[in-house]
Amino acid sequence: xxxxxxxxxxxxxxxxxxxxxxxxxxxxxxxxxxxxxxxxxxxxxxxxxxxxxxxxxxxxxxxxxxxxxxxxxxxxxxxxxxxxxxxxxxxxxxxxxxxxxxxxxxxxxxxxxxxxxxxxxxxxxxxxxxxxxxxxxxxxxxxxxxxxxxxxxxxxxxxxxxxxxxxxxxxxxxxxxxxxxxxxxxxxxxxxxxxxxxxxxxxxxxxxxxxxxxxxxxxxxxxxxxxxxxxxxxxxxxxxxxxxxxxxxxxxxxxxxxxxxxxxxxxxxxxxxxxxxxxxxxxxxxxxxxxxxxxxxxxxxxxxxxxxxxxxxxxxxxxxxxxxxxxxxxxxxxxxxxxxxxxxxxxxxxxxxxxxxxxxxxxxxxxxxxxxxxxxxxxxxxxxxxxxxxxxxxxxxxxxxxxxxxxxxxxxxxxxxxxxxxxxxxxxxxxxxxxxxxxxxxxxxxxxxxxxxxxxxxxxxxxxxxxxxxxxxxxxxxxxxxxxxxxxxxxxxxxxxxxxxxxxxxxxxxxxxxxxxxxxxxxxxxxxxxxxxxxxxxxxxxxxxxxxxxx
RNA sequence: GCGCUCAUAGCUCAACGGAUAGAGCACUUGACUACGGAUCAAGAGGUUGCAGGUUCGAAUCCUGCUGAGCGCACCA
Numbered sequence: 001x002x003x004x005x006x007x008x009x010x011x012x013x014x015x016x017x018x019x020x021x022x023x024x025x026x027x028x029x030x031x032x033x034x035x036x037x038x039x040x041x042x043x044x045x046x047x048x049x050x051x052x053x054x055x056x057x058x059x060x061x062x063x064x065x066x067x068x069x070x071x072x073x074x075x076x077x078x079x080x081x082x083x084x085x086x087x088x089x090x091x092x093x094x095x096x097x098x099x100x101x102x103x104x105x106x107x108x109x110x111x112x113x114x115x116x117x118x119x120x121x122x123x124x125x126x127x128x129x130x131x132x133x134x135x136x137x138x139x140x141x142x143x144x145x146x147x148x149x150x151x152x153x154x155x156x157x158x159x160x161x162x163x164x165x166x167x168x169x170x171x172x173x174x175x176x177x178x179x180x181x182x183x184x185x186x187x188x189x190x191x192x193x194x195x196x197x198x199x200x201x202x203x204x205x206x207x208x209x210x211x212x213x214x215x216x217x218x219x220x221x222x223x224x225x226x227x228x229x230x231x232x233x234x235x236x237x238x239x240x241x242x243x244x245x246x247x248x249x250x251x252x253x254x255x256x257x258x259x260x261x262x263x264x265x266x267x268x269x270x271x272x273x274x275x276x277x278x279x280x281x282x283x284x285x286x287x288x289x290x291x292x293x294x295x296x297x298x299x300x301x302x303x304x305x306x307x308x309x310x311x312x313x314x315x316x317x318x319x320x321x322x323x324x325x326x327x328x329x330x331x332x333x334x335x336x337x338x339x340x341x342x343x344x345x346x347x348x349x350x351x352x353x354x355x356x357x358x359x360x361x362x363x364x365x366x367x368x369x370x371x372x373x374x375x376x377x378x379x380x381x382x383x384x385x386x387x388x389x390x391x392x393x394x395x396x397x398x399x400x401x402x403x404x405x406x407x408x409x410x411x412x413x414x415x416x417x418x419x420x421x422x423x424x425x426x427x428x429x430x431x432x433x434x435x436x437x438x439x440x441x442x443x444x445x446x447x448x449x450x451x452x453x454x455x456x457x458x459x460x461x462x463x464x465x466x467x468x469x470x471x472x473x474x475x476x477x478x479x480x481x482x483x484x485x486x487x488x489x490x491x492x493x494x495x496x497x498x499x500x501x502x503x504x505x506x507x508x509x510x511x512x513x514x515x516x517x518x519x520x521x522x523x524x525x526x527x528x529x530x531x532x533x534x535x536x537x538x539x540x541x542x543x544x545x546x547x548x549x550x551x
Numbered sequence: 552g553c554g555c556u557c558a559u560a561g562c563u564c565a566a567c568g569g570a571u572a573g574a575g576c577a578c579u580u581g582a583c584u585a586c587g588g589a590u591c592a593a594g595a596g597g598u599u600g601c602a603g604g605u606u607c608g609a610a611u612c613c614u615g616c617u618g619a620g621c622g623c624a625c626c627a
Contacts, residue, residue, distance in 0.1 A: 032567065047569060050607075060607070084570050085607060130627085170627055282625050293554070293623075300625040307627050335555050336622040360556065363620075404564060407556075409620075411563065416576090423563080423576055431589050438587055446586095480567065492565055495574070506582090506591045513585060551589075 001076050001096050002103075002472050003033040003044060009077075010046055010088075013070040022066050025055040035469050039462070042081065042089035043097065043469060049086040060086025097468050098456025098524070104471055104531035105450075112538050116479040118157035123323035124150050127241075128165040131233045132176040134198055134384040135240055138331050141364050141410075143385065144401035144544070146329050147246040148487035151542045156482030161323065164241075164248040165314065168230055169255040170307065176233070177226035180206065184214060184225070196382065202232050240385045244394055245544045257313045263305050266313035267298050275347040285312070287343035290352060296340055312344045319348070319355065327485070328358045329406075335360045359485060361406035368414040392417040392424070395545045399426035402543050403491035425495055429536065430548050432498035435505065436533040437549040443511060443526060450530065451523040458524040463504040467532060470500045474535050478542070487543070494539045501532050 010031045017023040028048065036045045049064035056063055064082045071080045071088070076096030081089040104111045126146030129139045150162045167173075179193035183203040189195050206228050207213055213224050234251070241248065257263050267283065270276050275286045281301035285308075288295050298309040318326045326345075330337060338358045345356040366373045366383060373383060388397050396417060403425065404410045416423050443449075459468065473493065481489040510525040512518055537547040 030567095032569095034567085034569090036570075037573080038570070041570070045570085050569075053607080087570070167627075172627055280625080284625090297625045302625075304625085306625075332556065332621055334622085338555075362557070408564070409557075413563080416563090425564095425575065427589060428575080431587085435587055435590085442586055476567095484567080488565085492574085495565090499574080502590055503592095505586085509585060511586045551587090 001092055002100065003035075003476055006044055006090065007031045007033045007046075009074055010048055010067065010071065013067045014048065014052070016070055017066045023052070023056050023058075023063065025052050028052070035473060036089065039466075041083060041087070042079065042091040043465070044090045044092075045083075046088045046090070047086075049082075049088060053086065064088050093457075094460050094465075095457035097465060097472075098459040098528075100468055100472055101456065101459070101524075101527045101531040102454050104534055105527060108534060109538060109541075111534060112474045112478045113155050114157065114475050114479045114482075116156040117153060117482050119159070120157070121159045121161075121322050121324045122153055122327055123161050123163060123318040123321070123325070124153070124327045124329070125163045125165055125318075126329040127246075128167070129237075130167045130172055131230060131237060132172050132194055133196065133233070134382070134386065135237060136385070137364050137366060137383045137388065138361075140244070140385045140388050140397065141361060141401045141406075142329055142331070143241060143244050143246040144398040145361065145406055145487060147244075148398075148402045148490070148543050149327075149329070149485060151544065152478065152481045152487045152490060153485075155478055155542060158482065161249045161321075162247065163250045163252055163318075165252050165254065166234065167254050168234075169258055169310075173226060173230060177222055177229055180225040180229045181222055198236075202229055202236075205232055243389060244385060245398065252314070252317075254310050254314070257310050257317070258305065262317060263309050263313045266316050267305075267309060269316065270298075270312060270344075270347050273347055273349050285344070285347055287340050287347065290339075290343040290346035292339040292343045296343075308340065311341065312348075315341070315344050315356070316348060319350065324355065326356045328356070330358060330360055332360055332362050357485070359406060362409040364401070365409060365411045366414055367411060373414070395430070396424045396426050398544050399429075399491060400424065403488050403495075405486060405488050425491075426545060427551075429491075429494045429498045429540065430545070431551060432501045433533060433536045433540070433547045434549065434551045436501070436529050436536070439510060439529055440533070441549075446511065448511070448518055448522065448526070450526045451520070453520075453523075454527050455520045455524050456527075458521045459528055461508060463500075463507045464525075464528060467497075467500045467504045467528060470497045471531055471535055474539070490539050490542050494536060494543075497532065497536060497539070501536075504528075504532075 010033065011027060014023065014027050018025065018027060028051065031046060031048050033044050033046050036042060049067060050060045053060040053063050061082055064086045068080045068082055068088060071077055071090060076092055077090060078093040079091040083089050124146065126142045127135065127139050129135055135143065150160050153160050175193050179189050179199050180203045182189050182193065183199050184207050206225065210224065210228065213221060216224065267276065270285055275289060277284050277286060282297050283299035284295045285298050286295050296308050297306050299305055315326055328341065338360065341358055342352045342356055346352040350356065391414060400412060400417065477489055477493045481487050508525060510522065510529060512522060540547045
């Protein structure tokens with residue numbers, strides 16, 4: 001019996017009490033069932049009586065009593081207690097709790113998947129760093145979190161399109177091209193241009209690929225550096241992302257929005273909605289109607305479209321392509337954009353509280369030898385995604401970056417992470433998986449296979465009960481991670497699961513020693529181990545981290 | 552000046568409005584003739600930045616304050 005099953009059973013109990021006229025409340029849509037921290041509080045606890053008490057006009061404990069009567073009649077429920085202000089503490093019988101292990105093993109990779117977001121079409125945009133340099137550490141955080149986000153959302157049934165927005169039009173690209181040209185000609189990088197090894201590298205790659213480029217007239221030369229340099233840089237970014245295990249379904253070019261007339265069309269559509277006005281020769285969107293602190297220019301007095309106008313066209317493109325929710329993941333330096341982005345949605349006639357979501361992620365600080373390493377894309381002295389992978393590997397990087405809430409700034413100590421000590425929590429989790437894999441190999445060597453006549457009631461120790469409880473939590477954790485858009489919950493969960501397994505390991509021998517017989521308990525524990533291995537592997541996959549058989 | 556975000560153990564981080572705020576690291580003390588000791592057990596470590604408010608209950612929600620980061624273009 002999973003917490004979800006129990007939740008439904010409690011809902012049914014509420015309905016029953018309502019129908020019997022004992023409780024005058026609306027049946028709640030969702031009943032919370034959680035694993036109490038304190039084991040004296042049973043296998044599961046619900047606060048539903050506390051929440052219904054006010055509406056019912058009865059003391060919480062009286063409501064709890066009504067429900068407890070009904071819950072005690074459910075098959076598999078061993079005990080129901082009322083505790084504290086009105087919590088219901090529920091204990092399952094051992095066989096019912098243990099049956100979950102087999103359920104998990106049989107579901108395999110599908111265990112944990114749920115329908116919390118079924119049918120929701122989400123466009124998830126992340127990273128989207130300018131293609132004028134390598135992805136830096138902030139982008140790496142988004143690559144890790146965004147990719148996990150996509151996996152988590154899909155596991156909850158959402159239809160997700162991942163997207164990288166390439167700012168391949170405009171002034172920054174011109175500066176990038178000019179910087180390449182300068183480097184190729186051995187000249188000083190122009191004021192405000194890009195410097196760094198990668199500029200020299202790309203310039204060289206470009207002149208190697210197109211030998212006659214330096215003989216062209218300046219203007220033509222610059223154009224070649226612009227188009228070809230951009231291609232090389234984007235290819236670099238794609239390679240880095242690929243090596244990082246991060247996949248984008250769509251690489252969306254800003255330039256195509258301008259070239260196709262999509263920007264003009266977007267402005268027209270916003271005008272039809274009545275939120276566009278003209279002033280001092282420029283065309284504005286009245287974003288202040290929807291919470292922005294000033295109106296935003298779409299077309300400047302000189303006739304040029306702004307970056308903001310392209311943003312509006314891009315949002316509409318996402319919606320036109322079928323996304324019900326446009327989910328943006330932006331760095332903290334872009335938090336000022338949230339209101340204007342949401343206003344675009346509202347100005348287009350959409351629901352700004354539903355059709356658009358903007359997640360802001362805090363910065364990543366890096367320490368080396370106890371001092372902060374400063375990073376500046378434009379200054380050249382940068383920590384790139386490739387550096388991070390080289391230093392700590394994809395698994396440790398993805399796990400470490402994805403295990404914290406994006407609301408938190410995180411500090412990564414390069415010395416610690418390069419030393420590969422067990423401070424990298426990913427090792428703790430992966431080690432648990434390696435141990436289970438080892439156990440599986442060992443069992444196979446001994447000729448032991450899991451018996452079909454699984455006897456779940458034999459899993460009766462506190463360590464087995466705790467581990468089973470953890471396994472049962474997984475689908476709920478996944479659903480919450482999806483609903484709250486917080487993939488880090490998966491990592492936090494996995495650490496708890498790994499800890500529960502390590503404790504089980506220390507207290508519950510699985511395989512027979514010496515000449516001991518293979519017993520039903522051996523088989524039952526093998527089911528439990530395999531179930532745990534399955535969930536650990538499923539969770540690690542959601543984070544884009546490998547589940548090693550050996551370490 | 553205005554706005555957004557953040558503030559939890561010495562450090563790095565958790566905690567759908569729920570019961571005694573949890574992990575890891577570091578520190579102290581134990582457990583290897585058991586399937587992988589990259590593990591486990593025990594101990595110590597907190598006025599959840601400060602002050603009010605909302606309620607059965609607040610780290611969580613509201614207000615004010617303090618501190619930090621970031622943002623406030625007819626730039627991209």
